[in-house]
Amino acid sequence: MTKVVTPSLIDNLTKRQLIELDACVRCSECLYECPVYEVTKERSLTMMEKLRIFRRFVTARHGLKARLFGPSPVDEGQLIRFTEDLYKCTVCGDCAVVCPVGIHCQELWPALRAKMVQLGYGPIGLQKTLPAIVKEKHNPFNQPHDKRTAWMTPDIKVADKAELGFYMGCGLHYVGVPMLEGAVKILNAASVPFTSMLEDEWDCGFPLYIIGELGQLEELVKHNVEGLVERGVKRLIIQCPCCLNQIQNVWPKYYGGKLPFKLVHITQVVADLIDQGKLKFTKHLNETVTYHDPCYLARGQGEGFGVIEEPRKIIRSFPGVNFVELEKHGVLTRCCGAGGGIRRAYGDLATEMAFDIVKAAEKTGAKTIITNCPACYERVRLSMEVKRFAPQMKVVDLLQLAAVLL
Amino acid sequence: MVLLLPEPLREVYWNIPQEVLPFFYVGAAVSALMFSLGVLNRVSVWVQGQDDERSELSGRGWSGLLVLSLTKLFVQDCMFAKRIFSRSVLRGVMLILIIWSTLALFAGTVLVFLDHYLHLNFFLRGNVYLVFSLVLDVAGLAFLIFIIFALFRRYVIRPERMILSLEDGVILILLLLIGVGGFAVEGLRLAVLRPENMDWSPVGYAFAQAFSSFYGGNLEGLKRAHAMAWITHAIISFTFIAYLPFSKMFHLFASQITTSAAAQRYKYGDQ
Numbered sequence: 251m252t253k254v255v256t257p258s259l260i261d262n263l264t265k266r267q268l269i270e271l272d273a274c275v276r277c278s279e280c281l282y283e284c285p286v287y288e289v290t291k292e293r294s295l296t297m298m299e300k301l302r303i304f305r306r307f308v309t310a311r312h313g314l315k316a317r318l319f320g321p322s323p324v325d326e327g328q329l330i331r332f333t334e335d336l337y338k339c340t341v342c343g344d345c346a347v348v349c350p351v352g353i354h355c356q357e358l359w360p361a362l363r364a365k366m367v368q369l370g371y372g373p374i375g376l377q378k379t380l381p382a383i384v385k386e387k388h389n390p391f392n393q394p395h396d397k398r399t400a401w402m403t404p405d406i407k408v409a410d411k412a413e414l415g416f417y418m419g420c421g422l423h424y425v426g427v428p429m430l431e432g433a434v435k436i437l438n439a440a441s442v443p444f445t446s447m448l449e450d451e452w453d454c455g456f457p458l459y460i461i462g463e464l465g466q467l468e469e470l471v472k473h474n475v476e477g478l479v480e481r482g483v484k485r486l487i488i489q490c491p492c493c494l495n496q497i498q499n500v501w502p503k504y505y506g507g508k509l510p511f512k513l514v515h516i517t518q519v520v521a522d523l524i525d526q527g528k529l530k531f532t533k534h535l536n537e538t539v540t541y542h543d544p545c546y547l548a549r550g551q552g553e554g555f556g557v558i559e560e561p562r563k564i565i566r567s568f569p570g571v572n573f574v575e576l577e578k579h580g581v582l583t584r585c586c587g588a589g590g591g592i593r594r595a596y597g598d599l600a601t602e603m604a605f606d607i608v609k610a611a612e613k614t615g616a617k618t619i620i621t622n623c624p625a626c627y628e629r630v631r632l633s634m635e636v637k638r639f640a641p642q643m644k645v646v647d648l649l650q651l652a653a654v655l656l
Numbered sequence: 657m658v659l660l661l662p663e664p665l666r667e668v669y670w671n672i673p674q675e676v677l678p679f680f681y682v683g684a685a686v687s688a689l690m691f692s693l694g695v696l697n698r699v700s701v702w703v704q705g706q707d708d709e710r711s712e713l714s715g716r717g718w719s720g721l722l723v724l725s726l727t728k729l730f731v732q733d734c735m736f737a738k739r740i741f742s743r744s745v746l747r748g749v750m751l752i753l754i755i756w757s758t759l760a761l762f763a764g765t766v767l768v769f770l771d772h773y774l775h776l777n778f779f780l781r782g783n784v785y786l787v788f789s790l791v792l793d794v795a796g797l798a799f800l801i802f803i804i805f806a807l808f809r810r811y812v813i814r815p816e817r818m819i820l821s822l823e824d825g826v827i828l829i830l831l832l833l834i835g836v837g838g839f840a841v842e843g844l845r846l847a848v849l850r851p852e853n854m855d856w857s858p859v860g861y862a863f864a865q866a867f868s869s870f871y872g873g874n875l876e877g878l879k880r881a882h883a884m885a886w887i888t889h890a891i892i893s894f895t896f897i898a899y900l901p902f903s904k905m906f907h908l909f910a911s912q913i914t915t916s917a918a919a920q921r922y923k924y925g926d927q
Contacts, residue, residue, distance in 0.1 A: 260701070260704055260705065261704075261706075262706070263705055263706065264705050264706045264707070264708045264711065264713070265702055265703070265705035265706070265707065265708070265711070265713040265714075265716070265721070266705070266708065266711055266713055266913070266914065266917050267705065268701050268702050268704070268705040269702055269705075269713075269721075269910045269913050269914055270910075270914050271701075272698050272702075272906050272907065272909070272910035273907050273910035273911040273913070273914040273915075274904070274907065275904060275907045275911065276819070276821065276823075276824070276904050278815075278817055278818040278819050279743065281817040281818075281819065282817055287817075293819060296819075298819075308701055309697070309701070312700075312701050312704060313697045313698075313700065313701060314693065314696050314697040314700045315697070317700060348743060349739075349918075350737075350739050350740050350743070350751075350911075350915075351739075351907065351910075351911035351914050351915050351918075352733075352739065352914045352915045352916075352917060352918025352919070353914055353918075354914075354917075354918065
């Protein structure tokens with residue numbers, strides 16, 4: 251049992267985050283919502299257990315006794331186990347929504363992960379390869395940077411400069427191309443001029459931020475912001491919820507101030523276009539569909555602050571649609587298991603969580619799951635392949651479907 | 657022979673031998689010292705945190721954070737359990753019971769202390785005392801209802817995903833003993849003194865009836881029991897106060913700050 255006296259465990263935490271360590275009442279409310287606990291039933295993976303264990307480390311290192319008589323060593327084995335448990339979380343924020351005392355683990359966990367990276371205990375497994383990949387290829391998928399816009403066809407119109415910008419993001423360029431095609435076709439059909447950085451665009455930094463690797467963030471952020479400003483962007487459309495969360499909540503810190511453009515999710519733009527009569531869906535769907543709310547879109551920074559109604563408005567405007575809700579929807583949506591960097595470290599766990607969504611969708615009688623996030627889009631489809639689920643449900647992106655129905 | 661008093665009156669330290677009082681004061685001092693050390697232990701970590709310019713915690717030191725902790729207690733989320741009610745009406749009601757009853761009982765104890773040591777002669781006599789006693793009896797009953805239901809929920813109903821710990825049981829048992837002990841002390845005092853208006857302390861009155869029946873009117877027995885109950889109540893209360901900041905009960909100081917911060921998070925479109 252090796253004991254170590256670590257460097258500071260809290261120098262990157264805010265006062266509020268330190269108070270959050272003491273605010274937990276251990277009511278178990280987080281257990282009711284945690285998708286990881288749903289699959290594993292492991293107590294150490296719950297928010298309340300992680301808080302309790304980390305608080306013990308903090309008290310030993312920084313409490314009153316430590317300040318008077320010097321820090322006590324912590325058991326390195328416990329620190330390693332804590333780090334492993336810390337990374338077995340998708341940071342979906344479901345627990346934060348239901349937490350009666352408002353503990354905001356969507357900010358706290360990345361901060362603790364950054365600390366574990368600094369101490370040399372994180373990240374985990376294949377996550378360690380991510381910084382080098384992003385540095386070289388400006389995307390987390392290890393795909394050639396010059397293939398970023400390979401999906402674009404000559405009929406797609408993207409202006410060189412415009413007040414409306416579109417930050418497309420790596421997930422859409424490399425994994426969710428049908429989503430991006432759908433979005434761009436919709437904007438072109440409604441004659442909405444927009445610009446985008448295209449091959450100049452770099453990763454938003456979310457995959458690095460969420461695993462605690464912060465070294466490249468300033469460079470990524472400044473490159474992207476300056477590129478958008480050069481193109482005259484005053485209002486920025488974002489389609490990927492993880493990008494939206496990153497740009498909204500993390501970019502300002504690394505940019506050094508308020509961003510020089512307003513942010514909007516693409517479904518908010520499309521819903522407005524429908525209201526204004528600029529978009530009409532002429533083809534009939536004639537299907538029973540359900541919609542999976544992406545966690546980072548529905549929850550945003552906390553309950554009530556996310557984008558929930560606009561996607562539903564779009565779906566309900568499809569002729570002939572029969573829309574049914576998943577049991578867990580809106581702000582309490584279930585995470586697909588793709589987030590938090592968990593895919594690279596604990597792929598099987600991520601697959602199980604995604605398959606829970608398929609099972610939930612099956613219960614509604616729907617034949618199609620509509621998603622609205624490249625991570626959900628990829629993970630839910632993959633889970634059915636891995637589980638050999640037959641007959642497979644269709645998984646389609648919202649704007650991919652909308653473009654087909656124009 | 658029963659003693660009849662001319663007006664409602666509460667004599668502090670009634671029936672407590674003088675030789676016990678120094679031990680009481682020492683116990684109170686030790687308990688307060690342990691409590692203070694415990695609070696300092698936690699707040700000493702808080703003040704080491706970074707400032708976030710978006711947060712009202714920015715720039716605050718020890719006293720600022722403790723003042724914030726106190727003032728945030730009186731916001732809607734805490735006093736009316738807003739976040740809890742949205743998840744469960746039953747748990748919301750339980751939280752309101754414990755918050756309001758604890759505040760009332762704490763305020764009552766403070767007022768007794770002030771009235772006695774500052775010689776205010778206001779809260780502990782006359783009609784004011786009757787109302788004072790009624791309010792505290794109702795608060796004490798609400799407190800006990802919460803504790804008993806919390807024990808029942810945790811150890812009898814046992815919701816599937818509730819993880820039980822020894823600490824939960826220790827805290828609830830201590831609180832139960834404090835609540836029952838307080839009524840026992842009151843009941844034994846009323847059983848001896850039999851004041852005219854003791855139905856203004858309805859729960860204490862019920863305890864008094866039970867004790868009178870048990871002791872068969874034996875005044876000396878009742879007085880001895882009262883003194884023992886008072887001493888036991890003091891020991892358990894001091895133990896709980898000393899233990900509080902070292903347990904999850906410290907959320908009493910932290911949770912109102914985090915709850916208030918949660919209500920201030922910004923939304924999409926603000927950028």
